[in-house]
Each structure stands twice: as structure tokens, then as C-alpha cells.
Amino acid sequence: MKDLSGMANGGGGVVIFGVGEDPENQGAPEAIQPVTDRGIVGRLEDIARTTVSPPLLMDLTVLDGSGGFVLIVEVLRSPLGPHMMEAYGDRRYHVRKGSRTVPMTEQQVRDAYALAARGREHREDLWEQHDLPFVPQTGAWLAISALPEEPLKDVLDPTSISLESFRHPDDQLAMEGHFYSATASTNLRIWADGVYGDDSQRDTPLSEVFRLHRDGAAMLAVAQSTELHLYSIARALNAQVAYLTWLWTELGLDALVEIHIALERLNQTIAALGRFDEERGPRQPPGTSVPSAQLRRVFLPWDLGRASRRHLFVRDFCDRLVQAFGYPLMRILFREGWLYGRDGRPLSLSFGGGGVWSESGDRVALVPDSGRIAHFDGADQTIGYARDGVILDEEGRAMATLEMVPGVGLPDDFIQTTRTLEAVYRVAEGGPGTPLPDEFPADLPDPVGEWSDESLPLRISPRPS
Numbered sequence: 001m002k003d004l005s006g007m008a009n010g011g012g013g014v015v016i017f018g019v020g021e022d023p024e025n026q027g028a029p030e031a032i033q034p035v036t037d038r039g040i041v042g043r044l045e046d047i048a049r050t051t052v053s054p055p056l057l058m059d060l061t062v063l064d065g066s067g068g069f070v071l072i073v074e075v076l077r078s079p080l081g082p083h084m085m086e087a088y089g090d091r092r093y094h095v096r097k098g099s100r101t102v103p104m105t106e107q108q109v110r111d112a113y114a115l116a117a118r119g120r121e122h123r124e125d126l127w128e129q130h131d132l133p134f135v136p137q138t139g140a141w142l143a144i145s146a147l148p149e150e151p152l153k154d155v156l157d158p159t160s161i162s163l164e165s166f167r168h169p170d171d172q173l174a175m176e177g178h179f180y181s182a183t184a185s186t187n188l189r190i191w192a193d194g195v196y197g198d199d200s201q202r203d204t205p206l207s208e209v210f211r212l213h214r215d216g217a218a219m220l221a222v223a224q225s226t227e228l229h230l231y232s233i234a235r236a237l238n239a240q241v242a243y244l245t246w247l248w249t250e251l252g253l254d255a256l257v258e259i260h261i262a263l264e265r266l267n268q269t270i271a272a273l274g275r276f277d278e279e280r281g282p283r284q285p286p287g288t289s290v291p292s293a294q295l296r297r298v299f300l301p302w303d304l305g306r307a308s309r310r311h312l313f314v315r316d317f318c319d320r321l322v323q324a325f326g327y328p329l330m331r332i333l334f335r336e337g338w339l340y341g342r343d344g345r346p347l348s349l350s351f352g353g354g355g356v357w358s359e360s361g362d363r364v365a366l367v368p369d370s371g372r373i374a375h376f377d378g379a380d381q382t383i384g385y386a387r388d389g390v391i392l393d394e395e396g397r398a399m400a401t402l403e404m405v406p407g408v409g410l411p412d413d414f415i416q417t418t419r420t421l422e423a424v425y426r427v428a429e430g431g432p433g434t435p436l437p438d439e440f441p442a443d444l445p446d447p448v449g450e451w452s453d454e455s456l457p458l459r460i461s462p463r464p465s
Helices: 002-009 039-051 106-129 171-177 230-252 307-323
Strands: 011-018 019-022 025-032 058-065 068-075 084-086 090-097 100-103 140-148 188-191 194-198 208-213 216-223 259-266 292-299 337-342 346-352 355-358 361-365 372-375 379-386 390-392 396-400
Touching: 002 011, 002 084, 002 090, 011 019, 039 068, 039 084, 090 106, 106 140, 106 208, 106 372, 140 230, 208 355, 208 396, 230 259, 230 307, 230 337, 259 307, 346 396
Parallel strands: none
Antiparallel strands: 011 068, 019 025, 058 068, 084 090, 090 100, 140 216, 140 259, 188 194, 194 208, 208 216, 259 292, 337 346, 337 396, 346 355, 355 361, 361 372, 372 379, 379 390, 390 396
């Protein structure tokens, strides 16, 4: 983490795992020494996510070879910096100098913060020049606005682009994201700085808006009713981010992108998080108002194409959204709920609160607080491991997953193909319960981000009397 954060603070760099160094010339490569532990990829991401602040912008590439693989980690110079490493009792800023990583001096840290502040001021001017972020005139809207990092360059040529090419190959994505009309070729139009679309009709209020600039800046906004359906918003937002990521990939955008998500005019809405919650408005301390829930992050476009990274981004926003209504976290979809297989279809099983549950509400497996999953009728018989919402086998491969889990063990290619009619799992006797102590604890395997050849080995036991 010192090397990676030091590279981010020093202009970027690359670390290669799986190459042996020349013992007589430290730092010089001698031969390939492939890595064999697939769990190192997930561990590296997990450690980077929890020990470096603000988060690193890095791209991981696995190159398979004889006897194992080589892991290439590219760290980009970040506009968010400077980055501090906080681990092993050490809270410092580091910078890469030549072949060494050294602590930054106080003046270097001050200069880095001053440079970042000047960059943010300039960024705000660029946002304004693009008329972003999107601010609706009336009503509540869910809006994604995005602006690439400089230097800005044209990736869209309106003279040669086909309006048909803006339609994602999976129509279900546009329908779930509620932007089907705005991106339809019949509604898209060319303008001075790119392409835009909406669902405007003579007698119908505007409810979908799409805009794409020549330089890749984009906006996708959808009107909301005054009664917010929070699970629907989470699913729609995931689809909208997936669409923009696909679009940038198609255009060949290779720059960092700053993304701003907002749900505007919260004070005009009410919401309920679960089946048994009463509808409520935003919680507002005396003397303040809550006009919106907002979140900004910087990503590489192709990194957001990975399911776990996209789900984490969406979850962070949804947590902020429900906190505006007085709920601590949005658990369903992200931390609890229906389990899905590798084909993206629900398994008729749900996960949460100390167990795995059948559709009828019977607990068919125990999930103690250690994460080791055991049959309901045999607590010493391990059938899997729950880690970050992914059910793993002994080798750390995924057998099942929550719908929008952000865990590092989630395979990148996970796509939900079937939607459940309700987001809340069924538990016959009210709530799902609480985590249980584990009489037979075991170490959890490190997730490898791949699918298991085995399905979740659960047998449906009859409900005990």
C-alpha cells in the first residue's frame, strides 16, 4: 500500500506481481515467478479499499501463464489526492522517488492539497461550461452527470455516428433504468456539441432526458413520483450507470470520469424502506433543509463495467439516500435479500439475519457471525462461506450471490437476468433474525472472483415443530 499510494501521489506507476528480482541488482527483473494464489487479487483490492484514503484509482490485469499468473496493477495519478495510507499503526503520506517509496514532507503534503484545491476550482468551471450537473426545474429527478478528466478530447463525431448505435443490445437494461424513450433512435437529435434525446410529447410532461457531449461528458435523468420506491431506484441507477459505462467503452473513452449522482427535490417526496415501514418524508434538523441526496466519485470507465465496483458505487449512493429519510443503511439488495446463481436467476432462496431461507420462510441453513454456512440440521457440516454477500466454496469461488452485492468475490461478469417481483425476502415469522455465535468457527477462504462449478449444496429441510 505504501508503494501504490506513493505512485498515486507521485504521478502514477505500475507494479507487477509474479516477477522475481535480480538479487545482485535490486529492482531489476530476473525471471517470471508466477503467482498461484488467485485470492491475492481480491485481497489486494480489499486492502486498498480499506487502508488508503481517498480511494486509489487503479486497474488490475491478470495474465495467465504456465504454472500461475502475473498480476499487473496500474496506478493512475489521482485528482483526488494526496492519498494517505492508514495501516499497521502508520498514518502517513508517501511518494515514489525513483525505485524507492519515501514519506512525504509536511511541505509536500501542503503543496499536494493546494494543487488539488486549485484543480477542483477549475473543475467547477468545466462543470458549469457543460451545464452540469443537471438541475431539474420542477419535481423530483434521479440524475447522473459525468465529466471526463482533462485533457478533454473529442470521442464523438456527430457527422459519422449512427443514432441506432446508442441503443444498448439488452433492451431490458433501458427499461429497468427507465430511459428507454430518451435513448431511442427516433427520439435522438444532433446538436452543436453532441447528441441528446428525451421523451417529450405534446400532452405528457417530460420524464426522461439524455445528453452526450463530444468530449464524453454525459447526463441521464429520470423523473420520480412523489412516493419514492427505493428498491426500484437502486435497480434503475445500476442500469443507468451500466449503460453509460457501455457507451463510453463503445466510444473508446480512455480518461478518468468524474460522476455525480443526485436525487433532487427530496423535500417533495415520501418513502418507505421495507414492507412494514410507514411512509415518511426526509428528516430535517431545525433550521436546515434537505434539497437532495448527492454523491461524487472518479472512475475509469471500464472499471465501472465490473459488477462489484458498480454495485459499490450504487450502494454508497443508496445509503446516503435512505439516510436522508432516517434509515441507517439500505440492506435489501446489497446486504440481504434474494440469492442468485451464475446465470443471473434467483435461486428461490434468500440470505440475511443468521440464515438462508426458503420461499416459504423456513430457515434451511444457519449463517453464524463468522460467515461459515451450515445446514439447519447439522451445525458442524459446512456447506459454504458467506463473505461480503457472496456465497463461496472451499476454494473461494462463488456459488451464489446477492442481487447487487459489492463484494470482491463477485465475478465481473455477473448480470441479473431475471427480476424478482418484490425485493424483500419472505420470512414466515416476521424479521429475519440476528447473527448467531458459531460453535465450529473456521477461516473464510479468500475470494477469487470466479464462478464455482458447484451449485449451492442446500437441501430443503422440513420446518421443525
